[in-house]
Amino acid sequence: MDTFFLSHGAPTLVIDDVPVRHLFESWLPERVAGDRPPRAILVVSGHWETATPAVNVIRGSNDTIYDFNGIPFPEPMYQLKYPAPGAPDLALRTKDLLEQAGFGPVEEDHSRGLDHGAWVPLLLMYPDADIPVWQLSVQTDRDGTYHYNLGKALAPLREEGVLIFGSGNAAHNLHKLGPMIGSPVPQWAAEFDTWLKDSLLNGRYEDVNRYEEKAPHGKLAHPLPDHLYPLHVALGAAGDGAKAEQIHESWTHGTISYASYRFTANS
Template sequence: MSDEQMIKETFFVSHGMPRLMIGRQLLAGWRENVYSKRPKSILVISAHWETDQSTVNAVDLCDTIYDFDSFPAYMYQFKYPAPGAPDLAKRVQELLMASGLKCVHMDKKRGLDHGAWVPLLLMYPEADIPVCQLSILPHLDGTYHFNLGRALAPLKEEGVLIIGSGNATHPASDTPRCSDGVAPWAAQFDDWLKEALTTGRYEVVNNCETKAPHWKKAHPLPEHFYPLHVAMGAAGESFRAEQIHISWDQGIMSNASYKFTSS
């Protein structure tokens, strides 16, 4: 593959609440302001596909999964019929098993959940780029997912855009909202994450379960954070991190998003 086709960047995007997809500034201006290159295919690691063992979907055409309840009717009208990427799924399986995983499952039926199709609908609305999804394993930790990403780093040289889709903070549904700015605990967590990433202290982020301030409040369940670790690991041996977006929902859910660029 030529140097022009190779990809140096991986991304973590906070997809936010599905109903807020309309007008999401970062994603709607993706090709103009963030990433203009057209990838050969896309691998998405979504917070909304949790499994006990690593699994990739290998389908010819991606169905749109409406994995949410009681949302406005218009949300169920959106479609994202992107072509699947079974060859990429096979390549992901090969790389992960070569890294030491004993088993990587192939799912030949599953389409794209809203952690994948909501951002992709804004980023690449034509739905003409092949897409593959990789599950996360929330019973394992950040370091595991970082190493999972590290095994996938060669995909960038093959023209694959790797996107982790979750949220920088994702508190419990009964967490008190903050109507006046940002909740102090959420701001502290978000500041910690930005400082650690942009100063190269990646090992601290890998040990978020013990190092992050207000970890259990920011992520009572970790599934929305571990896609960041996969994207960070997939950047390779030497990379720099840059925050490319920050906004807040209800003063407690951070939509901070990051670009990881390999040197």
């Protein structure tokens, strides 16, 4: 299957009428991920950071994590649930693949459910919550190349019908937010977003891996790397020579880019 980087934004995406919501709602009707339903879904979310790689090994249904950092979101947000079944065997296979590639030790988490980087888009993409889901964490003290190579180790899963997507944001500066709708996009944010698009579409993946030194305003667009590293994992999982395609672009708050990409393996 193709791999994807999806920009998920705020948890209220599921109740707000923002443009990227329509990408997720059209996922099944427009067969964005192809004609075949995925066997299972692996989500690499910017909202799960660990010192070394970790997978959640859930037998039964995933819990829904309301990881809102104390922000007083509307009460209906806390009523939403995404009880997709876990994928314990595939989570353990992920662990094995990563350890064989030298990324161990990989931790097993037997209680963690799905954070909002996973369940918010999935609630709109696959609303029946009937496809097994598990997550893989990111390591924010490592770099883009590390996460790209982490993704390369996961390519066998894609070949077995697993949908792998990274969930973050193409630009993500929470310190310079404007109003959600109507905020102008600062020049630095637009330049980074354009650089990322051009680099991906023209196959300059080594530059993307080294974005902090290659991109304009990389540190300003991502004061922390957690929301960009899922892109590196998804890109790596598509394999060498993969082709990138932008499937969505929009902004909220001026500094949050929802640019999203599909990565198709070189056949």
